[in-house]
Amino acid sequence: MASSQPPQSLPRHVAIVMDGNGRWARKRLMPRGVGHKAGVDALVKVVQATADRGIGHLTVFAFSSENWKRPEEEVSGLMSLLLVALSKHLTKLKADGVRIRIAGDLDNVSEKVRNALRDAEANTIGNSRLVLTVAFNYGGRWDIVQACKQALAEGVSASELTEEVLSRHMAMAYAPDPDLFIRTGGEVRLSNFLLWQSAYAELHFTDCLWPDFDAEELDRALAAYARRERRFGDVGESGLGEGAIGSEGGH
Ligand code: FPP
Numbered sequence: 001m002a003s004s005q006p007p008q009s010l011p012r013h014v015a016i017v018m019d020g021n022g023r024w025a026r027k028r029l030m031p032r033g034v035g036h037k038a039g040v041d042a043l044v045k046v047v048q049a050t051a052d053r054g055i056g057h058l059t060v061f062a063f064s065s066e067n068w069k070r071p072e073e074e075v076s077g078l079m080s081l082l083l084v085a086l087s088k089h090l091t092k093l094k095a096d097g098v099r100i101r102i103a104g105d106l107d108n109v110s111e112k113v114r115n116a117l118r119d120a121e122a123n124t125i126g127n128s129r130l131v132l133t134v135a136f137n138y139g140g141r142w143d144i145v146q147a148c149k150q151a152l153a154e155g156v157s158a159s160e161l162t163e164e165v166l167s168r169h170m171a172m173a174y175a176p177d178p179d180l181f182i183r184t185g186g187e188v189r190l191s192n193f194l195l196w197q198s199a200y201a202e203l204h205f206t207d208c209l210w211p212d213f214d215a216e217e218l219d220r221a222l223a224a225y226a227r228r229e230r231r232f233g234d235v236g237e238s239g240l241g242e243g244a245i246g247s248e249g250g251h
Pocket of ligand 1: 185
Protein backbone atom coordinates (compact mmCIF):
# COMPACT_ATOMS: atom_id res chain seq x y z
CA MET A 1 0.00 0.00 0.00
CA ALA A 2 1.24 3.48 -0.84
CA SER A 3 2.49 5.42 2.15
CA SER A 4 0.64 8.47 3.40
CA GLN A 5 3.78 10.59 3.27
CA PRO A 6 2.70 14.19 3.78
CA PRO A 7 3.59 16.62 1.00
CA GLN A 8 6.06 18.38 3.25
CA SER A 9 8.92 15.91 3.16
CA LEU A 10 11.60 18.39 4.23
CA PRO A 11 11.81 18.86 8.00
CA ARG A 12 11.30 22.38 9.25
CA HIS A 13 13.49 21.72 12.25
CA VAL A 14 16.42 19.33 12.64
CA ALA A 15 17.95 18.62 16.05
CA ILE A 16 21.32 16.90 16.43
CA VAL A 17 23.18 15.15 19.25
CA MET A 18 26.73 15.51 17.99
CA ASP A 19 28.28 12.41 19.53
CA GLY A 20 31.55 10.65 18.79
CA ASN A 21 34.21 13.38 18.93
CA GLY A 22 36.21 11.52 21.58
CA ARG A 23 36.21 8.23 19.65
CA TRP A 24 37.09 10.02 16.42
CA ALA A 25 40.19 11.44 18.14
CA ARG A 26 41.07 8.15 19.85
CA LYS A 27 41.04 6.34 16.51
CA ARG A 28 43.75 8.79 15.44
CA LEU A 29 45.66 8.47 18.73
CA MET A 30 44.89 12.12 19.44
CA PRO A 31 43.56 13.82 22.60
CA ARG A 32 39.78 14.21 22.90
CA GLY A 33 40.09 17.98 22.44
CA VAL A 34 41.24 17.40 18.86
CA GLY A 35 37.99 15.53 18.28
CA HIS A 36 35.94 18.41 19.66
CA LYS A 37 37.84 20.84 17.43
CA ALA A 38 37.07 18.64 14.41
CA GLY A 39 33.48 18.61 15.69
CA VAL A 40 33.30 22.38 15.38
CA ASP A 41 34.54 22.18 11.78
CA ALA A 42 31.87 19.59 11.02
CA LEU A 43 29.23 21.77 12.64
CA VAL A 44 30.14 24.81 10.53
CA LYS A 45 29.75 22.75 7.35
CA VAL A 46 26.49 21.16 8.48
CA VAL A 47 25.06 24.60 9.32
CA GLN A 48 25.81 25.70 5.77
CA ALA A 49 24.35 22.52 4.26
CA THR A 50 21.20 22.83 6.38
CA ALA A 51 20.67 26.44 5.32
CA ASP A 52 21.32 25.53 1.67
CA ARG A 53 18.57 22.92 1.80
CA GLY A 54 16.03 25.47 2.98
CA ILE A 55 15.59 24.09 6.49
CA GLY A 56 14.68 26.91 8.86
CA HIS A 57 15.84 25.55 12.22
CA LEU A 58 18.87 23.57 13.34
CA THR A 59 19.41 22.83 17.02
CA VAL A 60 22.62 21.23 18.27
CA PHE A 61 23.55 19.80 21.65
CA ALA A 62 26.86 21.56 22.31
CA PHE A 63 27.10 21.09 26.08
CA SER A 64 24.68 19.17 28.25
CA SER A 65 23.79 19.71 31.90
CA GLU A 66 25.58 16.38 32.49
CA ASN A 67 28.80 17.33 30.67
CA TRP A 68 30.08 19.06 33.84
CA LYS A 69 30.87 15.55 35.10
CA ARG A 70 33.66 15.22 32.53
CA PRO A 71 37.27 15.82 33.60
CA GLU A 72 37.87 19.48 34.42
CA GLU A 73 40.44 19.73 31.65
CA GLU A 74 37.91 18.59 29.03
CA VAL A 75 35.21 20.96 30.35
CA SER A 76 37.52 23.97 30.28
CA GLY A 77 38.75 22.86 26.85
CA LEU A 78 35.15 22.86 25.56
CA MET A 79 34.54 26.32 27.02
CA SER A 80 37.70 27.70 25.36
CA LEU A 81 36.80 25.98 22.11
CA LEU A 82 33.39 27.64 22.17
CA LEU A 83 34.97 31.08 22.57
CA VAL A 84 37.47 30.42 19.78
CA ALA A 85 34.77 28.98 17.51
CA LEU A 86 32.54 32.01 17.98
CA SER A 87 35.30 34.50 17.28
CA LYS A 88 36.44 32.50 14.23
CA HIS A 89 33.08 31.75 12.61
CA LEU A 90 30.58 34.39 13.75
CA THR A 91 31.24 36.90 10.96
CA LYS A 92 30.72 34.32 8.23
CA LEU A 93 27.66 32.82 9.92
CA LYS A 94 26.17 36.29 10.16
CA ALA A 95 26.93 37.02 6.49
CA ASP A 96 25.27 33.72 5.58
CA GLY A 97 22.00 34.76 7.21
CA VAL A 98 22.30 32.54 10.30
CA ARG A 99 20.62 33.67 13.48
CA ILE A 100 22.19 32.20 16.61
CA ARG A 101 20.04 31.50 19.64
CA ILE A 102 21.00 29.82 22.88
CA ALA A 103 18.91 27.35 24.85
CA GLY A 104 20.13 26.41 28.30
CA ASP A 105 20.91 27.56 31.80
CA LEU A 106 23.43 30.35 31.34
CA ASP A 107 23.23 31.41 34.99
CA ASN A 108 25.72 28.69 35.83
CA VAL A 109 28.35 29.26 33.16
CA SER A 110 31.24 31.72 33.41
CA GLU A 111 30.55 35.36 32.69
CA LYS A 112 32.94 35.25 29.75
CA VAL A 113 31.11 32.37 28.08
CA ARG A 114 27.70 33.83 28.93
CA ASN A 115 28.64 37.18 27.40
CA ALA A 116 30.07 35.57 24.26
CA LEU A 117 26.88 33.57 23.76
CA ARG A 118 24.63 36.57 24.40
CA ASP A 119 26.76 38.70 22.04
CA ALA A 120 26.41 36.07 19.31
CA GLU A 121 22.63 36.18 19.77
CA ALA A 122 22.52 39.98 19.70
CA ASN A 123 24.86 40.15 16.72
CA THR A 124 22.74 37.92 14.51
CA ILE A 125 19.29 39.00 15.68
CA GLY A 126 18.43 40.45 12.24
CA ASN A 127 18.96 37.15 10.41
CA SER A 128 16.25 34.67 9.51
CA ARG A 129 17.57 32.28 6.83
CA LEU A 130 18.47 29.64 9.41
CA VAL A 131 17.99 29.76 13.16
CA LEU A 132 20.87 27.87 14.75
CA THR A 133 20.02 27.09 18.35
CA VAL A 134 23.03 26.12 20.40
CA ALA A 135 21.88 24.07 23.37
CA PHE A 136 24.42 24.95 26.03
CA ASN A 137 24.26 23.74 29.62
CA TYR A 138 20.96 22.35 28.45
CA GLY A 139 18.93 19.38 29.67
CA GLY A 140 15.43 18.38 28.63
CA ARG A 141 14.35 17.90 32.23
CA TRP A 142 15.83 21.26 33.21
CA ASP A 143 13.80 22.83 30.39
CA ILE A 144 10.52 21.32 31.61
CA VAL A 145 11.20 22.42 35.19
CA GLN A 146 12.21 25.95 34.21
CA ALA A 147 9.06 26.25 32.07
CA CYS A 148 6.92 25.17 35.05
CA LYS A 149 8.70 27.67 37.29
CA GLN A 150 8.11 30.49 34.79
CA ALA A 151 4.44 29.61 34.48
CA LEU A 152 4.04 29.51 38.27
CA ALA A 153 5.85 32.83 38.63
CA GLU A 154 3.35 34.31 36.18
CA GLY A 155 0.54 33.13 38.41
CA VAL A 156 -0.70 30.31 36.16
CA SER A 157 -2.87 28.04 38.32
CA ALA A 158 -2.89 24.23 38.21
CA SER A 159 -6.16 24.21 36.28
CA GLU A 160 -4.79 26.71 33.75
CA LEU A 161 -1.60 24.74 33.17
CA THR A 162 -2.01 23.04 29.80
CA GLU A 163 0.44 21.62 27.26
CA GLU A 164 0.05 24.82 25.26
CA VAL A 165 0.80 27.06 28.24
CA LEU A 166 3.87 25.03 29.13
CA SER A 167 5.06 25.00 25.50
CA ARG A 168 5.04 28.78 25.53
CA HIS A 169 7.52 28.73 28.41
CA MET A 170 9.93 26.16 27.03
CA ALA A 171 13.39 27.44 26.12
CA MET A 172 12.69 27.06 22.39
CA ALA A 173 9.15 28.39 22.31
CA TYR A 174 10.14 30.40 19.22
CA ALA A 175 10.75 27.28 17.10
CA PRO A 176 8.49 24.57 15.71
CA ASP A 177 9.07 21.20 17.40
CA PRO A 178 11.90 19.21 15.79
CA ASP A 179 10.66 16.99 12.95
CA LEU A 180 13.94 15.11 12.68
CA PHE A 181 16.17 14.18 15.61
CA ILE A 182 19.61 12.91 14.59
CA ARG A 183 22.17 11.29 16.84
CA THR A 184 25.61 10.42 15.55
CA GLY A 185 28.18 8.15 17.17
CA GLY A 186 26.26 4.90 17.36
CA GLU A 187 24.46 5.31 20.68
CA VAL A 188 20.69 4.87 20.52
CA ARG A 189 19.35 7.19 23.19
CA LEU A 190 18.05 10.74 23.65
CA SER A 191 20.39 11.71 26.51
CA ASN A 192 18.00 14.30 27.95
CA PHE A 193 17.91 16.42 24.77
CA LEU A 194 14.68 18.24 23.84
CA LEU A 195 12.48 15.69 25.67
CA TRP A 196 9.33 17.79 25.53
CA GLN A 197 9.83 19.08 22.01
CA SER A 198 10.73 15.74 20.41
CA ALA A 199 7.50 13.97 21.35
CA TYR A 200 6.73 13.33 17.66
CA ALA A 201 10.17 13.75 16.12
CA GLU A 202 11.39 11.12 13.71
CA LEU A 203 14.56 9.59 15.14
CA HIS A 204 17.64 8.91 13.03
CA PHE A 205 20.63 7.16 14.57
CA THR A 206 23.86 6.74 12.67
CA ASP A 207 27.20 5.14 13.53
CA CYS A 208 28.96 8.01 11.79
CA LEU A 209 31.14 9.84 14.34
CA TRP A 210 30.25 13.53 14.52
CA PRO A 211 33.48 14.93 12.97
CA ASP A 212 32.78 12.73 9.92
CA PHE A 213 29.18 13.93 9.57
CA ASP A 214 28.86 16.04 6.44
CA ALA A 215 26.38 17.21 3.79
CA GLU A 216 26.19 13.68 2.37
CA GLU A 217 25.31 12.21 5.79
CA LEU A 218 22.76 14.98 6.27
CA ASP A 219 21.18 14.08 2.93
CA ARG A 220 21.05 10.44 4.00
CA ALA A 221 19.16 11.44 7.15
CA LEU A 222 16.84 13.71 5.15
CA ALA A 223 16.13 10.91 2.66
CA ALA A 224 15.31 8.51 5.51
CA TYR A 225 13.03 11.18 6.99
CA ALA A 226 11.25 11.71 3.67
CA ARG A 227 10.42 7.98 3.56
CA ARG A 228 8.80 8.02 6.99
CA GLU A 229 5.05 8.16 7.43
CA ARG A 230 4.25 10.73 10.09
CA ARG A 231 0.96 10.16 11.85
CA PHE A 232 1.08 12.24 15.04
CA GLY A 233 -1.07 9.66 16.83
CA ASP A 234 -3.56 9.41 13.95
CA VAL A 235 -4.04 6.25 11.86
CA GLY A 236 -2.87 7.92 8.66
CA GLU A 237 -4.04 6.97 5.17
CA SER A 238 -2.32 3.58 5.12
CA GLY A 239 -3.95 2.73 8.44
CA LEU A 240 -7.39 3.15 6.85
CA GLY A 241 -6.82 0.26 4.47
CA GLU A 242 -8.04 -3.31 4.74
CA GLY A 243 -7.49 -4.85 8.15
CA ALA A 244 -6.94 -1.47 9.79
CA ILE A 245 -9.97 -1.77 12.04
CA GLY A 246 -8.98 -3.09 15.39
CA SER A 247 -5.29 -2.57 14.70
CA GLU A 248 -3.15 -0.51 17.05
CA GLY A 249 -3.65 3.27 17.05
CA GLY A 250 -0.85 5.24 15.42
CA HIS A 251 1.96 6.60 17.55
C1 FPP B 1 30.09 14.35 22.29
O1 FPP B 1 31.24 13.64 21.89
C2 FPP B 1 30.25 15.75 22.03
C3 FPP B 1 30.25 16.73 22.98
C4 FPP B 1 30.12 16.48 24.42
C5 FPP B 1 30.38 18.12 22.63
C6 FPP B 1 29.92 18.45 21.25
C7 FPP B 1 30.60 19.67 20.88
C8 FPP B 1 31.00 20.02 19.64
C9 FPP B 1 30.73 19.26 18.42
C10 FPP B 1 31.75 21.22 19.45
C11 FPP B 1 30.87 22.43 19.49
C12 FPP B 1 30.59 22.80 20.86
C13 FPP B 1 31.37 23.52 21.68
C14 FPP B 1 31.06 23.50 23.12
C15 FPP B 1 32.50 24.31 21.19
P1 FPP B 1 31.95 12.75 22.96
O2 FPP B 1 33.06 13.53 23.57
O3 FPP B 1 30.96 12.25 23.95
O4 FPP B 1 32.49 11.59 22.08
P2 FPP B 1 32.68 10.08 22.52
O5 FPP B 1 31.29 9.55 22.79
O6 FPP B 1 33.29 9.48 21.31
O7 FPP B 1 33.56 10.06 23.72
